[in-house]
Amino acid sequence: MAGFLRFALPLIALLSIFPLYTRYKAAAAPIAPGVHLASLELSHLKDPADIETALVSGLGQPIAVYYDETRLVLRPEEVDFAVDTAAMLAEAQQYLDGPDFVDIALRKLAGIPQQRRDIPARYSYDAQKLAMWLWRVGEELNHPPQPGRVLPPQWNWRTEGGTRAAGEEESDSLAPYATLPATFVGAAQRGWQWTSGTVGQTLLIDESAQLILDALSSTDARTAHLVLQESAPLPLTMAELGRELDAYTSDFPGFAAIYVQDLTTGEEATVDVDVAFSGMSTMKIAIASEAYRQMTDFENEAVGQWIDFALGESNNAAANRLLQWVGSGDIYTGGRRVTEMMRALGFTNSYIQTGYDDKSIISKIPTEANSRTDWNTNPDTHLQSTPAELGRLLAEIYRCQAGEGLLIETFGGEITPEECAAILFYVSHDEFTEMVWGGLPRPEQSWIIHKHGFVNEAHSDLALIWGPSGPYVIAVYLWRAGWMDWPTSNRTMKEISRIAWNFFAYKSLTEGIEAPPPLTLSPPPNYVPVNTYSSRAALSGQSETGSQ
Numbered sequence: 001m002a003g004f005l006r007f008a009l010p011l012i013a014l015l016s017i018f019p020l021y022t023r024y025k026a027a028a029a030p031i032a033p034g035v036h037l038a039s040l041e042l043s044h045l046k047d048p049a050d051i052e053t054a055l056v057s058g059l060g061q062p063i064a065v066y067y068d069e070t071r072l073v074l075r076p077e078e079v080d081f082a083v084d085t086a087a088m089l090a091e092a093q094q095y096l097d098g099p100d101f102v103d104i105a106l107r108k109l110a111g112i113p114q115q116r117r118d119i120p121a122r123y124s125y126d127a128q129k130l131a132m133w134l135w136r137v138g139e140e141l142n143h144p145p146q147p148g149r150v151l152p153p154q155w156n157w158r159t160e161g162g163t164r165a166a167g168e169e170e171s172d173s174l175a176p177y178a179t180l181p182a183t184f185v186g187a188a189q190r191g192w193q194w195t196s197g198t199v200g201q202t203l204l205i206d207e208s209a210q211l212i213l214d215a216l217s218s219t220d221a222r223t224a225h226l227v228l229q230e231s232a233p234l235p236l237t238m239a240e241l242g243r244e245l246d247a248y249t250s251d252f253p254g255f256a257a258i259y260v261q262d263l264t265t266g267e268e269a270t271v272d273v274d275v276a277f278s279g280m281s282t283m284k285i286a287i288a289s290e291a292y293r294q295m296t297d298f299e300n301e302a303v304g305q306w307i308d309f310a311l312g313e314s315n316n317a318a319a320n321r322l323l324q325w326v327g328s329g330d331i332y333t334g335g336r337r338v339t340e341m342m343r344a345l346g347f348t349n350s351y352i353q354t355g356y357d358d359k360s361i362i363s364k365i366p367t368e369a370n371s372r373t374d375w376n377t378n379p380d381t382h383l384q385s386t387p388a389e390l391g392r393l394l395a396e397i398y399r400c401q402a403g404e405g406l407l408i409e410t411f412g413g414e415i416t417p418e419e420c421a422a423i424l425f426y427v428s429h430d431e432f433t434e435m436v437w438g439g440l441p442r443p444e445q446s447w448i449i450h451k452h453g454f455v456n457e458a459h460s461d462l463a464l465i466w467g468p469s470g471p472y473v474i475a476v477y478l479w480r481a482g483w484m485d486w487p488t489s490n491r492t493m494k495e496i497s498r499i500a501w502n503f504f505a506y507k508s509l510t511e512g513i514e515a516p517p518p519l520t521l522s523p524p525p526n527y528v529p530v531n532t533y534s535s536r537a538a539l540s541g542q543s544e545t546g547s548q
Contacts, residue, residue, distance in 0.1 A: 024105055024108065025105075028043070028096060028104070029046075029096055030046065030048065030051070030089050030092060030093070030096075031043045031045070031051070031089070031092050032092070032095040032100075032117075033114045034095075034107075034115055034116055034117055035092055035095050035117045035118075036116060036117070036118050036119065037051070037088045037089075037092065038058060038059060038083075038088070038119070038120065038217065038218070038219055039118065039218065039219050039220055040055065040058055040219055042054055042055075048085065048086075048089060051085060051089065055083045055085055055121075056083055059076070059081075059083050059121060059123070059216065059218075059219060060076055061076075061222065062074060062076070062222075063076075063212070063215040063216055063222040063223065063224060064215075064223045065212060065215075065223075065224045065226060066223070066224070066225045067141045067203065067226050067228070068141075068228060070141060072137065074133065074212065074216075074224075076216055078129065078133060079125050079129045079133060080124070080125055080126040080129060081123060081125045081216050082123060082125070083121065083122070083123050088119055088121070088122045091122070092119055095117055100117070103115065120217065121217035121218070123213075123216070123217055125213065125216070127209075130209055130212065130213075131205055131209065134205045134209060134226075135205060137203060137226070138202065138203035141201070141203070142201060143200055143201060144200040144231070145198065145199055145231045145232060145234050146198045146233065146234065147197045147233065147234040147235070147236055147237065147240045148194050148195050148233075148236040148240060148506070149194070149240065149244060150192050150193065150194050150195075150244045150499055150502070151193045151194075152192065153191045192495070192499045192502050193502065194236070194502055194503055196236075196510065197233030197234050197235075197236065198233055199230045199231060199232060199233055200231035200232075200233075201228045201230055202228065202229045202231070203227070203228060204227045204229055207227035208224070208226040208227045211224045211225065211226065211227065212226075235511075236503070236506065236507055237267070238260065238262060238267040238268055238269040239269070240503075241269035241500065242258075242260070242268075242269035242271055244499060244503075245258050245260075245269065245271050245496060245500070246258075246271045246272075248495065248496065248499060249271065249492070249496070252478070253480060253488065254478060254479050254480030254481065255272070255275070255375055256271065256476070256478050256479075256492065256496075257271060257272045257275055257277070257387045257477045257478075258270070258271040258272075258387065258474070258475070258476050258477075258496060259273040259388050259391035259392075259473070259474070259475040259476075260472060260473065260474045260475075260500055261391060261395045262469075262470070262504075263395060263398055263464075263470065263472055263473060264470040264471070264472075264513075270388065272375065273386060273387040273388035274368070274369055274372075274388055275372060275377060275387075276349060276367065276370035276377065276379040276384050276386055277377050277379050277384060277385065277458055277460065277477045277479065278378075278380035278383070278455045278457075278458055279350075279352065279379075279380060279382075279383035279384050279385050279453075280454060280455055280460050281310075281314045281452065281454070281460075282390050282451050282452070282453040282461075282462040283352065283383055283384075283385055283390070283453070284310045284311055284319050284322075285311070285390065285394060285423070285427065285462065286338055286341070286350065286352075286385070286393060287310070287319060287322055287338055288307045288310065288423050288426065289341065289393065289397065289407070289415070289423060290326050290334075290338045291303055291306075291307060291322055291326050292415055292422065292423060293341060293411055293415045293419075294337075301526050301528055303322065303325055304422075304426075304524065304526065304527060304528065305318075306318045306319075306321050306322040306325070307322060307423075307426045308426055308429060308530045308531070310322055311429060311430060311451060312426060312430055312530075312531060312533065313429075313430075313531065314430070314452070316355075316356035317356075319355065319356050320355035320356055322334075323338070323352070323355050326338065331354060331355045332354060334352075335351070335354060335383070336352075336353075338351075339351040339365075342385075342389065342393070344410055345393070345396070345407070345410055347385070347389040347392070347393065349367045349369035349370070349384075349386045349389055350384070350385035350386070350390070351367070351383065351384065351385075352383040353381070353382050353383065354382045355382075355383075356383075360382075362381050363381060364379075364381040364384075367384075369384075377457065377458055378457055378479075380455065387460075387475040387477045388475075390462055391462065391473050391474070394462055394464055394475075395473045397420045397423050397424060398420075398424070398471065398473070400415065400417060400419075400420035401418075401420040401424060401519075403417045407420065419524075421519075421521065421524075422524035424449060424464065424519070425521040425522065425523060425524060428521055428535035429531070429533045430449070430450055430451050430452065431533060431534065431535060432450075432452050434452075434493075434494075435450075435452055435459070435461040435476070435489070435494065435497075436448070436450055436452075436461040436463045436465075436493050436494075436496070436497040437450055437461075437497075438490070438494050439493060439494030439495060439497025439501070440465070440497060440498070441498070445536070446465070446466075446536065447465065447518045447519075447536055448463055448464070448465045448466070448536070448537065449463065449464050449535070449537045450462060450463030451463075454484075456483060457481060457482065457484050458478065458479040458480075459477075459478050459484050459486075459489040459493070460475070460476065460477045460478070461474075461475070461476050461493055462474075463475075463497075465501070466515065466518040466519070466537075467501060467505070467508075467515065468501070468507075468509075468513075469504045469505075469507050469508040469511075469514075469515055470504075470515045470516060471518070471519075472504060474496075474497065474500055476492075476493050476497075478492060478493070518537070520537075521535075521537050
């Protein structure tokens with residue numbers, strides 16, 4: 001009897017609550033308590049239509065899609081995203097039977113919080129439309145890696161008598177603001193600073209699609225961050241220097257041509273360098289080169305003095321006397337021989353017909369440079385060249401002094417490394433510290449040799465500089481119809497020089513390039529001084545490699 005009771009009593013108790021269990025099951029349908037559809041607790045809703053409305057309300061709003069930091073909006077209907085309420089309700093039925101529902105019913109009876117059971121959002125969408133939407137985003141926002149660029153100076157304006165910012169130095173760059181009211185002064189806090197390049201980004205469509213579906217099917221995490229493949233920034237090249245110099249001179253009130261060659265790599269940066277200009281005094285470097293090519297005793301004392309006057313003091317009479325000597329007493333023959341030398345080197349846009357200060361009317365020698373129709377700098381028909389050709393000639397003289405390069409290859413023993421070094425020595429006697437020289441961060445300490453030149457409508461400066469990563473050549477030619485005024489010319493050349501210097505300083509810093517010791521230029525044999533010079537290049541051989 002006792003055994004029977006032990007079996008019967010639980011059965012009677014179970015049968016007594018069965019009607020309650022059955023009624024609760026019917027009341028709980030279609031979504032049992034604790035069951036969440038797409039993270040929504042909808043067990044209080046009994047009409048499938050109300051459940052549909054709640055799910056569509058939660059999942060039908062636009063989502064935020066981020067391409068890196070760019071925010072986009074995607075509306076579900078754009079990809080035919082639709083909630084499958086019937087599938088979710090069918091899946092919810094599993095919790096109205098078996099052990100799960102017993103647990104739900106007992107918790108309800110005992111007043112214990114329900115265990116959470118999640119049914120993810122079920123949906124349909126158009127995969128092709130989603131892929132097309134992502135493709136359009138990529139077409140608009142994908143970008144290749146970009147090289148570095150230069151940022152213009154920043155200024156800190158203050159009233160006269162104010163305190164200078166920490167680390168602030170007076171700068172020649174103040175010249176453009178000389179016309180501002182005297183009650184205000186300014187100091188550059190940063191001058192032509194080069195920055196690193198930016199990474200490239202490409203949208204990965206397949207990897208991003210699932211993240212968008214996750215956001216569309218979530219009621220509380222409706223943001224998707226697209227998967228992007230990054231590519232490293234491009235290294236800074238001379239092409240970027242040329243691009244930035246071109247941008248800087250784009251509003252120059254005339255025509256600007258710039259040539260830069262990195263003598264370590266031979267790479268060039270150019271801005272309109274194949275336009276003909278008057279030869280000016282920069283052409284005297286070509287005359288000196290032909291004079292040394294003709295010397296048989298290395299250093300003719302008189303010729304050396306003419307070169308010294310012509311290059312060191314821009315003396316036109318000395319340059320004409322040198323041309324006569326090159327032409328065996330005839331200045332026209334001298335000009336022809338300089339022209340032939342330049343053409344033997346491949347510099348076909350350069351020529352000399354007569355000497356300096358010749359006012360006679362003479363027809364130009366047609367060249368590709370002076371036959372252009374886009375720019376005409378009204379070059380002197382007696383002697384002319386281009387920034388590219390004179391820049392490359394100076395670069396080859398530098399290589400020649402090291403026993404290599406085009407001059408050695410073209411003329412063999414007719415010109416020697418010692419003679420090329422002598423040309424550079426004489427160029428170092430041009431001690432005019434404005435223009436390109438004045439644009440260096442610390443002009444008084446910098447290693448530079450240069451030759452400047454002027455005519456009414458054009459100014460030029462041709463320089464060899466020992467920069468932060470090694471030597472480079474820079475040639476700047478400016479032209480303005482009617483009159484090339486000095487303040488505009490000087491200011492522009494200084495800024496161009498500073499941009500170039502800081503370019504090489506940035507490469508030195510970021511690429512770990514250490515400049516070799518600079519040249520020390522010594523006087524040639526039989527040198528007879530014609531003046532007192534204090535060139536850093538010829539005396540100390542020291543260079544300044546900082547950036548400012």
